[in-house]
């Protein structure tokens with residue numbers, strides 16, 4: 533379906549054209565008419581499906597058509613990076629329209645706080661905020677919430693995972709009762725249902741989450757020992773200068789640092805991102821990566837969800853994510869919006885059971901590539917397919933030792 537077939541104003545259509553979008557993605561096709569129709573909505577969709585534009589475009593349209601003034605739209609997100617990214621998308625779409633947006637997130641120095649406060653007092657149309665920082669501003673009493681007509685909870689499952697449930701409920705108390713509520717979530721655990729029941733009113737439900745990586749991703753894995761991983765990375769990356777963007781994920785920041793140092797030693801153009809970095813440093817690294825200033829980004833899961841970096845050629849999972857859904861998020865960094873990509877995962881004997889869960893979730897076996905012979909022998913992939921049987925141990929009472 534083409535964007536011109538929606539009931540969108542000419543200015544919004546101009547913005548869409550300027551962004552180079554022609555056809556709506558499935559989530560956009562399903563969500564935009566409901567949002568224009570003022571419906572509450574729960575959308576189950578992973579990142580990479582075009583969900584951001586699915587809510588931004590119709591909400592911008594409503595603000596313009598109804599001549600809404602001041603702070604009318606609050607988007608709550610789990611991370612600063614996602615707040616900044618949505619803010620940037622709005623900037624792109626609103627080139628031809630008088631709509632302002634503001635990202636409000638924690639960290640940064642007092643000048644950042646001051647800018648956020650000023651933007652909130654002046655009444656940016658759309659505020660994209662992390663819950664904790666939003667509450668801090670709301671509690672100080674200078675934010676006028678009277679005009680808020682739209683509340684969006686993006687990556688709602690992630691927000692709950694991060695413990696934002698109470699914060700969200702507290703924020704909702706500041707908002708007018710009559711408003712449109714939109715919720716986006718990659719998964720639908722019972723906690724999300726609870727949030728839906730508390731916040732949404734007479735809602736529609738859209739389910740796009742196929743709990744599978746997008747089409748066009750070539751997935752493969754290596755079964756190996758922990759001490760073979762760094763060497764394998766270096767061997768896989770040798771002569772791969774033609775690949776423009778590579779992300780290597782690891783669950784811990786200590787591993788991220790180790791991989792980073794090893795790749796640097798091998799003269800790769802590499803940088804890293806993890807929670808030890810200041811907010812401004814993280815932003816710089818992400819920006820430089822997007823602008824292709826370096827080839828390899830080594831990262832913790834901090835950026836696995838929601839962050840939109842186009843055309844990653846290769847995603848490597850240095851370790852198997854604990855949560856099978858996280859695998860989908862990590863791998864979802866590649867092959868976004870129809871491009872093609874490769875995702876490679878390293879499996880050790882300790883995490884082969886977790887990997888089997890992933891294969892079950894995506895409904896197919898992932899091909900295991902043999903480790904190159906010069907790295908030595910590697911273990912076999914033998915996950916436990918069933919729960920281990922419990923054996924009853926009957927302890928034999930040992931005979932008292934008799935001294936001879």
Ligand code: AMP
Nearest residue numbers: 553555556557579580581582583584869
């Ligand atoms: P999202 O799922 O919102 O993170 O979007 C994933 C990527 O797809 C972003 O780079 C968007 O700019 C891009 N995108 C979203 N919708 C469309 C569309 N209809 N046509 C082309 N690209 C799109």
